[in-house]
Amino acid sequence: MPQAAMTAAPPFFGWRVVWAAFTVAVFGWGVGFYGPPVFLPAIQAARGWPVALISAAVTCHFLLGAVIVANLAALHGRFGIVAVTRAAALASxxxxxxxALAAEPWQLFAATLLSGFGWAATGGAAINAMVSPWFARRRSAALSTAYNGASLGGILFSPLWVALIAVLGFVGAAALAGGAMVLALWWLSGRYLAPTPASLGQYADGEAAGGTAPAGAAALPGRALWRDRRFLTLAAATSLGLFAQIGLIAHLISLLIPAMGAQGAGFAAALATVCAIAGRTGLGWLLPAEADRRRALAAIFALQVCGSLVLLAAGGVSVPLLLIGVVLFGLGLGNATSLPPLIAQQDFAAADTARAVALVTACSQAAYAFAPAAFGLLRTIAEPWLFLAAAAIQAAAAAVVLGRRAAA
Structure with a gap:
């Protein structure tokens, strides 16, 4: 029997990369995204600093992360994805x-330089950079699976931070969680993120040929990307959508407590996260490769408009309507991060996709850093304004994402 027939082809490595990226997302979101809202009351209780001051540090954390995200593709190109991911784990x-150790406000803001970098290099753009080289036709399913690590990070880490801080104190909790993140991501990066399809003799999707850029997509070097209508509409729509999502979610539990109690509000928040996973997974696996992904994102925004309006109609008292609103809004939560990279794959040349995703992520992160404060200001005027604002902003996002196509 010929030697070639006796040698079995190695299994496709891409799905192992997906699960490694999933784990990175668990730690990245669990520490860098869901951590700061828990850190805020812990620092306030320990130091007695004004909430406004600590909130400003949280905003600084996300804004500094946005600066890093904008340059993430260049960092990956220069140092490699393994080195950058390991550095991110250490920085986090x-x-x-x-x-946890900050004794003066300036020390707290200095710490955001490290935590912001760690969040940026383990967040959405980083996950896309890890997974995308391995998938073209099936990228939607692969990214949706990897991004579900973000939701799991919220489910696991939000209560875990509270429990660890209560038992070990903030310093002990930070040391334990940070050490676990470094150990896990250091090994995963070297084992699963170092290989490339070419180094293993494989192709995208595990098939005989890799995916290609959309027909007619031309490269956009330098600042040409910033003048491209497709990029501008995608960045604006994503920024608007995530601004509305983060702004409403930041206040959702406290808005639900009067009608549902603390335990019921916590259940509703968990329900929103479960719906986010279900919505992202369902769309990721069922969306055809040739489908217009901008229309899919517009539909997601429209679904959240409906959710916001149902929450408004509940009047803060109707528990069934509140739960329906949470489900509708929650179904769109995950797709606001997983669909933009897929739209970039469809709209841009392969050489521009990673840079476009990083810049879109940076723009949206810079925008949503201010969302909790902006929605808090609306809440001081009248609570119904939060739901009206969320619905109006999501409707605007849907309109913007459809106003896309300039000739390449």
Whole structure:
């Protein structure tokens, strides 16, 4: 029998990369995204600093992360995805330890330099950079699976942070969680993120040929991307959509407590997260490769408009309507991060996709950093304004994402 027939082809490595990226997302969101809202009351209780001051540090954390995200593709190109991911794990660990040890406000803001970098290099753009080289036709399913690590990070880490801080104190909790993140991501990066399809003799999707850029997509070097209508509409729509999502979610539990009680509000928040996973997974696996992904994102925004209006109609008292609103809004939560990279794949040349995704992520992160404060201001005027604002902003996002196509 010929030697070639006796040698079995190695299994497709791409799905192992997906699960490694999933784990990175669990830690990245669990520490860098869901951590700061828990850190805020812990720091306030320990130091007695004004909430406004600590909130400003949280905003600084996300804004600094946005600056790093905008340059993430260049960092990956220069240092490699393994080195950048390992550096991010170290930065996150030392950054959150700095939050816990800060004795003066300036030390807290200095710590955000590290934590912001760690969040940026383990967030949405980083996950896309890890997974995308391995998938073209099936990228939607692969990214939706990897991004579900973000939702799991919220489910696991939000209560875990509270429990660890209660038992070990903030410093002990930061040291334990940060150490676990470093150990896990250091090994995963070297084992699963170092190989490339070419180094293993494989192709995208595990098939005989890799995916290609959409027909007619031309490269946009330098600043040409910033003048492209497709990029501008995608960045604006994503920024608007996530601004509305983060702004409403930041206040949702406290808005639900009067009607549902603290335990019921916590259940509703968990329900929103479960719906986010279900919505992202369902769309990721069922969306055809040739489908217009901008229309899919517009439909997601429209679904959240309906959710916001149902929450408004509940009047803060109707529990069934509140739950329906949470479900409708929650179904769109995950897709606001997983669909933009897929739209970029469809709209841009392969050489521009990673940079476009990083810049879109940076723009949206810079926008949503201010969302909790902006929605808090609306809440001081009248609570119904939060739901009206969320619905109006999501409707605008849907309109913007459809106003896309300039000739390439």
């Amino acid at each position: 660990a030392f950054g959150i330890l700095g939050w």
